[in-house]
Amino acid sequence: MQAKSDVTNFVPYNVPLCDGREVLVREITEDDKVGLLAAFNRLSADARYARFMAAMQQLPEAMLEQATHPSAEREFALVALATENKVSSIVGGARYAAAPGSDTCEFAVTVADDWHRLGLASRLLGTLIDIARSRGYRCMEGYVLSSNTAMRRLAKRFGFADLACPDDATLRVVTLAL
Numbered sequence: 001m002q003a004k005s006d007v008t009n010f011v012p013y014n015v016p017l018c019d020g021r022e023v024l025v026r027e028i029t030e031d032d033k034v035g036l037l038a039a040f041n042r043l044s045a046d047a048r049y050a051r052f053m054a055a056m057q058q059l060p061e062a063m064l065e066q067a068t069h070p071s072a073e074r075e076f077a078l079v080a081l082a083t084e085n086k087v088s089s090i091v092g093g094a095r096y097a098a099a100p101g102s103d104t105c106e107f108a109v110t111v112a113d114d115w116h117r118l119g120l121a122s123r124l125l126g127t128l129i130d131i132a133r134s135r136g137y138r139c140m141e142g143y144v145l146s147s148n149t150a151m152r153r154l155a156k157r158f159g160f161a162d163l164a165c166p167d168d169a170t171l172r173v174v175t176l177a178l
């Protein structure tokens with residue numbers, strides 16, 4: 001497994017979306033706490049449940065802190081920023097995390113409700129897969145609600161296998177060899 005310092009730094013890029021809008025994709029930083037909290041607060045209850053698999057009224061400070069301070073060795077996180085009327089806001093994010101020494105990483109991706117079906121999650125997940133592969137991971141997996149058709153279709157388009165989750169019929173595990 002390569003340490004982050006051994007690999008090329010991530011270069012931010014612009015993504016043109018199919019409705020003509022554009023977002024900037026870059027690595028998350030510790031300065032994104034306020035923006036990330038605002039993005040969480042804008043998510044619908046359904047989207048929060050789909051992402052966290054729990055009815056989350058608030059994003060706990062510990063999760064916010066962890067999200068904005070990914071481990072350089074085992075985690076990687078992207079945000080997508082939209083600028084409207086000179087104000088930037090986070091409209092999407094994707095991350096992976098791995099247990100120490102593991103060559104499997106677990107991903108999650110979220111896009112703001114009013115930015116769905118524009119191709120943003122596809123770009124974020126594609127980038128995440130490329131980064132994980134370049135950093136030596138051999139497998140990417142994610143836990144997805146069985147009812148989450150959007151995420152399951154997205155994973156399928158990237159070639160993930162969609163498997164039953166042992167002991168929990170409400171979940172699927174999607175896995176991709178990198």
Ligand SMILES: CC(C)(COP(=O)(O)OP(=O)(O)OC[C@H]1O[C@@H](n2cnc3c(N)ncnc32)[C@H](O)[C@@H]1OP(=O)(O)O)[C@@H](O)C(=O)NCCC(=O)NCCS
Pocket residue numbers: 017018046047048050051107108109110111112115116117118119120121122123142143144148150151153154
């Ligand atoms: C799942 C989720 C991330 C998908 O995000 P998204 O940005 O809408 O995904 P995309 O736009 O890349 O793809 C979704 C659909 O839009 C379609 N699409 C993408 N680009 C398009 C374009 N240019 N024109 C028309 N349709 C397009 C895709 O083909 C896809 O269609 P499908 O439903 O037939 O497969 C989003 O619904 C979400 O954030 N949900 C809540 C959180 C969640 O469930 N996270 C997953 C847990 S890991």
